[in-house]
Amino acid sequence: MTKTYEFPDNFLWGSATSAYQIEGSPLAHGAGASIWQRFVHSPGLTIDGDTGDIACDHYNRYREDVALMRSLGLKAYRFSVSWSRIFPEGVGAINQAGLDFYDRLTDTLLEAGVEPLATLYHWDLPAALDDRGGWLNPDIAHWFADYGEAMFRKLDGRVRKWTTLNEPWVITDGGYLHGALAPGHRNLFETPIASRNLMLAHGSAVKRYREVGAHQIGLVVNIEPKYPASDSEADRAAAVRSAAYMNRQYLDPAFGLGCPGEMAEIFGPAWRDWTSEELSLAAQPIDWLGVNYYTRGVMKDDPAAPPVRASYVRQPGATYSDTDWEVFESGLTETLLWVKERYGNPPVYVTENGSAFFDPPTAANGRLRDPNRVDYLQRHLRAVHAAIEGGADIRGYMVWSLLDNLEWSLGFSKRFGIVHVDFATQARTLKDSARFYAKVVASNGAVLAGDPWAVLE
């Protein structure tokens, strides 16, 4: 019998983006600079010197982009709010024009029948707060909760699903340990401080939400299942350390399991245990968890790669995307089932999943064929379905990303969109992956049973 792919009723099919990657006009109408504004304007830090000054010009074209979502039949849209549009100094006086932008965006989505999911923090800290230590300053928990409250008061009711942070691991590993992302620090001792303050800010915002909000709030993490490169004791230990560092470091405290024991070993003298007050603040109950999944990691013991002492091993014969990430869809099923088992089957949304691949030019008939991305999508959506069959409480899926956009320090060199953006003209063109995804959504997954190429002809 052919396998069928029925998804639950009301499964939330959507797409995701983030503010700095698509909006452009970062300083418009009284907005303050963010750490990304500074980072991209520091010579040599992004590929080709690319910046988010214009990006997808979504700040001016959001109506057109919402119309695109509607035309694809998407039911949800996950976006992030730029903190420094709302509070140019990070704290203090609200910039009404900034708040109004997200107000208009939300109304436009609702009018189009697309449910908004708002993320408070997708990496663009107000620069004014960075000047005060940013994520290293313990006061940030209050700053963040105050910012959250301003958003909740303005939009809760119209926005019913909130996220505090997007990917705390990337914020600290990229921003404080290896420096590839803003604010570009490379400091072992700062990294666990930033991690702790992020989770205290998360907990403080959830607490504040319980006081002023009436719907749901969650946390978004990125998870990469880690496999040992060999059966050796050393490689197996390396995979366990890597999983603690990337996957359990934030989830364990968020779900009340404390900090993983491996953290002290990984950070050595840079680690200090969290107090019981810190642990309980970080463990505020959340309504749902967002899981971002792109790839897996096959790890080997590597003393030359501190602090985890592990490095990736390339898999011969595997397919790698343009960001050099292995396509490994069964890792998504495994990840979702792992979350179910370890954290008591919380409601989960796959809040990001997608791939960068080289896209050929648009054909004369307007068709843009992106077969690798279509294939990636089909494989990973089947993998989500397998997790649902395995009993995981998966409520929705947001493809990353709606639009090609600024891939952080990689600039515009990597395209993740299901919609192509010509950055010279701002023209949007549906890729085959968008057309395929629209069919998946319209059939609530049923077309995943067949050959995607047949669906596209």
Ligand code: BGC
């Ligand atoms: C981030 C996105 C990013 C994507 C692809 C995720 O880690 O949330 O902002 O564009 O990965 O790298």
